[in-house]
Amino acid sequence: MDSCCEKKSDELATLKSAQAKVLYIVLAINAVMFIFEFSSGWLVRSTALLGDSLDMFGDASVYALTLFVLHRSNRARAKAAAVKGGVMLLFGVAVIVDATYKTITGVMPEATWMGGVALLALLANAVCFLLLRRHRSDDLNMRSTWMCSRNDLIANSSVIGAAVLVAATDSFWPDVIVGFAIACLFIYSAWQVLTEARLAWLNSLQIRT
Template identity: 30%
Template sequence: MGDGHSHNGEGRSTRKLAIVAGINLVGFVAELVGGLLFGSVALIGDALHMLFDAVAYVLALGAVYVGRRTEPGSRWSYGLNRLEPLAAFLNGVLLVPMVGYLVWESYQRYLQPVEIEPLQTAALAAGGLVLNIASVYVIQGGSMSLNERGAYYHLLGDTGASIAVIVSMLVVQFSGSKLADPITAVIIAVIIVWSAVELIRESGAIFLQRSPVSVEDVRQRLLEVGGVASVEDAHIWELSSSLRIATVHVRDHATTVAERDSLNERISTILASEYDADHVTVDLVSAGNDTERRREH
């Protein structure tokens, strides 16, 4: 099946990720400087979250760029589309050391609270919140690729973290309790863990070739097609979030080449239109003998 739509989608994905990466780098620098100046570990944590997000987006950009420009060949029969889930997996793994740092630093602040400038910190966090909302606006909408969903999860975490920092600084300002800062940092760490687990789960499912749809549903749907005697074998898996592959082995009642070609086309159309398969292979075998005919799309 044609894949021109995949390239257009990847182009939009690249532009979105580039814009969001730039926004996150600006937010990282501002919040890191502010966190160090004003003594807030929660703001430093939010800054680190933005930094790792930006690094993750750059990895995703590289994966999309290389994957799109590497044509299928004798050594890489599907190109380098696997780079997308690999980048997403690394994206999730890179969040782990940040969590460790935040928890450790929060524990140190709990044992020995430091002076904080709450109003200045809250103002910077509010600026970070605006940047996060702008990034969410850029990335959301329509069908998102795996890396776009990864970015979206990160941005939701960043948005929640910025709100938590603002609230904690108001608590410090009006109650005088400095414990709100490390407590908020731990909350941010929990948000980061949630983001990492979700991303690792999705990218891991692609690596382990989990079927994105119920194979039994596919079997039952194909059995409804006139001329299909039985579905001997069916597999659907993903090389990336934008490239889905389907192979089926079908016994048929076709008696002529024309009937078999028509059946092949109908099965291929169903797999492409109803199950979003980009590459379809159909093996047709007469129900009366073992003569096999293969068609690829």
């Protein structure tokens, strides 16, 4: 029995170590891409790029938070997942506000740079997605982290499509529409994460009692 428990403990320690290595890598990728994409989005006046860059910042914060609770209790993990859901919800609302502002002002983004930056972001997020995919079933926090990465790929592809349409139609509307679509995606995902976090929190209370 002792040998079995010791083996299980070693396996768990190895798993957590592997999770930490992956999270440090995706944290670095997202932090660098946030700086680059936010600066680019501001310069080319793209709502979708700014929204995507803020998501990069949110993801970097999420990964840092996940690393913080990696070796902590299930109750702490539930709290972290709730915070992550709140971050996703916050950025979804932020994108809606920015898209509304651009609709009123009618600012035109620079389509070529917009598409190029979005393509680079897509490649960066594809790397993160592949790194996180093998850990998506480990626990709640790794699953919610993988969900963030999955959403990033969809958002990046949408921004590229918007850039093509902006160039083809000479209109700011594709950029604005994608901004609203990204916001809806993150708000929906935030609801999923918050729901799972609530269930995990209730389960941790039952186990404790």
